Amino acid sequence: MKSPKARFEKSGKTRTFQVEYLARVEGEGALHVTLEGDRVEDVQLRIFEPPRFFEGFLQGRSALEAPDITARICGICPVAYQMSSCHAIEAALGIRLEGPLRDLRRLLYCGEWIESHTLHVYMLHAPDFLGCEGAVDLARAHPEAMQRGLALKKAGNAIVAAIGGREIHPVNVRVGGFYRVPTRAELDPLYATLEHARELALETVRWVAGFDFPELEPDYEWVAMQHADEYPMNEGRLVSNRGLDIEPREFEQHVIEEHVAYTNALQGSLRERGSYMVGPQARYALNFERLTPLARSTAQEVGLGAVCRNPFRSIIVRAIEVLHACDEALAILDRYQRPRAAAVEVELRAGEGMAFTEAPRGVLYHRYVLDAEGRIEKAVIVPPTSQNQRQIEVDLHALISEYVRLPERELAHRCEQAIRNYDPCISCATHFLKLEVERR
Amino acid sequence: MAYRKPTLAVHKFASCDGCQLTLLDCEDELLAVLDAIEIAYFVEATRATADGPYDVSLVEGSITTPADADRIRRVREKSRVLITIGACATSGGIQALRNARDVGQLASAVYPHPDYLDVLDQSTPIAAHVPVDFELRGCPIDKGQLLEVISAFVLARRPCIPTYSVCVECKSSGAVCTMVARGTPCLGPVTQAGCGALCPRMNRGCYGCFGPMEDPRTGPLSAWWEEELAQPRDRIVRAYRTFNVASPAFASAVDSLEDSE
Incomplete structure (x- = not known):
């Protein structure tokens, strides 16, 4: 067994290093770093996941097909794609979901947050803090922890399967609601599962809060949704700690996407301001007050303030969000009454609709232009990882400057960890990593 | 002769990661699977990798770039048994919708600089490039069927996967x-x-x-x-x-x- 290839080269004063295949991220990517002496010259996060052209082949498809098709952008967060596409198309058609249908969507999203965050916390991120190469040796070295993680992940998947029919690419989501809504009796078994999961989530927060974290406290512009009285998932405005406050239809005026030669993913940045961070830390910093009392008090108990700047500590924030999602899911189960209709009436017509929702990795934006028959004329999809891509490079720049004197193999490993802080989903961003460092 | 655990590799091509995630979604069976087989290559789950050869390779995703067309040949050479998992690897996947379209025009609908991309005109299944020992269907694959196929190949028997409707x-x-x-x-x-x-x-x-x-x-x-x-x-x-x-x-x-x- 060996660790990922890190290649080091030196010519004169220029040194380069590269991690050729980033492990424990979803998808394929690499990192290329150029150093001039000890000064960081350039950091390039290269996504070589092949492009699949979803926005292209959505053209001409019925708007009703968008939730099933866009789900296939990402097998880790298909619900997020289904949610953003449904909301955007519903916006185009003037539809709004209320009551139990709205609740069921939120419950489904809670399931995906629990499943996706737990996968990252236990199988992809925790190994970095425990000196393990990955999930396989973590399972050997810390069997109780892995069993806890698997049980917690299973609880999230149980919600998605109960509502959606299956864990990956659920079949029950449609524009206007669902094909079939579960009865109370069908959801009842989830109650005990989630009460247990909430205990496991609490243990998870305490477990990850005990890890050692490298020092790094960048001054981020955080971008996340905000809702008057909910921790954001499906609805709200998009806000930042530096004054951004917009509706979905203003998104493309503020976020610009650029195509950089070295990567197959478009890079997002804020007009005239540059890089920004989306995801759990941004949501947490902008919505701490809207967490459930248990999630808030647990954050305080483990010494996490209302704002957490260190990206390595994102693992604690994810665990807090899992705890929150368990709490929320239980509250929804408490009040659930099966609605009479599984979906509201959908009448296809011409229109344009935009929506963002909070995917586990951050805000996911969709826009659709529909013709008179409800066929898609244009689709625009901006996933969280492409928005974080530039911020990851900024973090790496700061990290490498700080730790440039570390032995190269260690430096390369630390860079890999800094990338995993973002739980980057490369399959989404191409619609992640080799590490290469060039020293000049 | 001392018993050696069979080795398993998981390779990814153009795909959504959902089929390989199915393996990690086997929450009740995963620890037993890890007892029975050696994970030799699975970059989504671990940074430790072995070069092969592998007893069983699971291949997710379709072939859409010249580099991937080369890589799948190397994977085949290193694998005693090669099993494709999911619709992308088995039939080219949803991204094969490009096959009937002009890929340059598709690329310019999505990317400002299509010239930065190096892609093939067609998204093709693995079997169009190398011999495949078994094709597991689904978008995504089913957990139970995946465990059945892994068990079957580890035990050197035929997998029991129905082909009816x-x-x-x-x-x-x-x-x-x-x-x-x-x-x-x-x-x-x-x-x-x-x-x-x-x-x-x-x-x-x-x-x-x-x-x-x-x-x-x-x-x-x-x-x-x-x-x-x-x-x-x-x-x-x-x-x-x-x-x-x-x-x-x-x-x-x-x-x-x-x-x-």
Whole structure:
């Protein structure tokens, strides 16, 4: 067994290093770093996941097909794609979901947050803090922890399967609601599962809060949704700690996407301001007050303030969000009454609709232009990882400057960890990593 | 001779990661799987990798770039048994929708600088490039079927994966036929079983994510959709042209519909 290839080269004063295949991220990517002496010259996060052209082949498809098709952008967060596409198309058609249908969507999203965050916390991120190469040796070295993680992940998947029919690419989501809504009796078994999961989530927060974290406290512009009285998932405005406050239809005026030669993913940045961070830390910093009392008090108990700047500590924030999602899911189960209709009436017509929702990795934006028959004329999809891509490079720049004197193999490993802080989903961003460092 | 655990590798090509995630989603069985086999290469789960050769390689995703067309040959050389997992690896996946389009035009619909991309015109299944020992269907694959296939190859027996239609699963689950009872267009009669008839049991028609069954009769089904269920032809064509668009049986179903226009 060996660790990922890190290649080091030196010519004169220029040194380069590269991690050729980033492990424990979803998808394929690499990192290329150029150093001039000890000064960081350039950091390039290269996504070589092949492009699949979803926005292209959505053209001409019925708007009703968008939730099933866009789900296939990402097998880790298909619900997020289904949610953003449904909301955007519903916006185009003037539809709004209320009551139990709205609740069921939120419950489904809670399931995906629990499943996706737990996968990252236990199988992809925790190994970095425990000196393990990955999930396989973590399972050997810390069997109780892995069993806890698997049980917690299973609880999230149980919600998605109960509502959606299956864990990956659920079949029950449609524009206007669902094909079939579960009865109370069908959801009842989830109650005990989630009460247990909430205990496991609490243990998870305490477990990850005990890890050692490298020092790094960048001054981020955080971008996340905000809702008057909910921790954001499906609805709200998009806000930042530096004054951004917009509706979905203003998104493309503020976020610009650029195509950089070295990567197959478009890079997002804020007009005239540059890089920004989306995801759990941004949501947490902008919505701490809207967490459930248990999630808030647990954050305080483990010494996490209302704002957490260190990206390595994102693992604690994810665990807090899992705890929150368990709490929320239980509250929804408490009040659930099966609605009479599984979906509201959908009448296809011409229109344009935009929506963002909070995917586990951050805000996911969709826009659709529909013709008179409800066929898609244009689709625009901006996933969280492409928005974080530039911020990851900024973090790496700061990290490498700080730790440039570390032995190269260690430096390369630390860079890999800094990338995993973002739980980057490369399959989404191409619609992640080799590490290469060039020293000049 | 001392017992050596069989080695398993998981390789990814153009895909959504969902099929390899299915392995990590085996929450109840994962620790037992790790006891029985050695994970030699699985970059989504671990940074420790071994160069091979591997006893079993699971391959997710389709071939869409010149570099991947080379890589799959190297994977084949290093693998005693090569199993494709999911619709992308088995039929080219949803991204094979590009095959009937001009890829340059598609790329410019999505990317400002299509010239930065190095992609093939077609998204093709693994079997179009190298010999494949077994193809596991589904978008995504089913957890139970994945465990069955891994067990079978580790024990050197044939995997027990039915090639009959979703209808058989639907009937045996006791569900009411959604096409007969509600007039919902359903691809179940021509789609391979494996999902447990999920969609019909959710009051929706099957959308064919497991691809064509063995010897599907798409002609009569298309006619039924058109004549009995009053479905417009473009709707029928789109139903075949989704997650298994490039599978020969669904592609020829589309051809017959388009020829008879």
